[in-house]
Amino acid sequence: MGWSIRLPIDHAFRLLNRNWSVPKGHELTGRCAQLLLLQGGTPVERRRQRDRVQPWRAWYKTSRWQKLRMSVLLRDLFTCQMRGCGRIEADTSQLVADHKIPHHGDEALFWDENNLQCLCKPCHDKLKQKQERASRFRD
Numbered sequence: 791m792g793w794s795i796r797l798p799i800d801h802a803f804r805l806l807n808r809n810w811s812v813p814k815g816h817e818l819t820g821r822c823a824q825l826l827l828l829q830g831g832t833p834v835e836r837r838r839q840r841d842r843v844q845p846w847r848a849w850y851k852t853s854r855w856q857k858l859r860m861s862v863l864l865r866d867l868f869t870c871q872m873r874g875c876g877r878i879e880a881d882t883s884q885l886v887a888d889h890k891i892p893h894h895g896d897e898a899l900f901w902d903e904n905n906l907q908c909l910c911k912p913c914h915d916k917l918k919q920k921q922e923r924a925s926r927f928r929d
């Protein structure tokens with residue numbers, strides 16, 4: 791296990807502009823560092839960094855998640871739960887099991903069926919954009 795480095799956001803972006811990358815065996819933590827890693831490097835590097843800083847990404851690839859996701863879509867009758875939308879979508883690839891409270895790697899929140907809702911893709915993407923903007927201000 792390497793070190794953990796916490797970076798303030800302006801520092802992170804300064805490093806990013808210098809094409810800085812994480813030294814081998816070291817790890818960046820914190821949401822600012824995540825932002826940095828998600829934006830720097832080659833696509834392959836970015837993917838590797840993402841998996842390292844966001845190990846929960848692998849949870850989406852488990853059959854446990856596939857089952858949970860489908861049970862949520864079914865429970866919500868393939869209907870988008872966004873207020874004012876209510877779209878019914880037969881193509882489940884166009885539906886997202888969305889975490890109402892962002893889990894940020896919290897296992898309890900991630901796997902909690904009551905924290906999940908069925909959203910159509912357009913609503914989901916709009917919501918994520920809004921949340922991302924909000925979290926950028928928090929950082």
Ligand SMILES: [Zn+2]
Nearest residue numbers: 870875910913
């Ligand atoms: Zn919708």
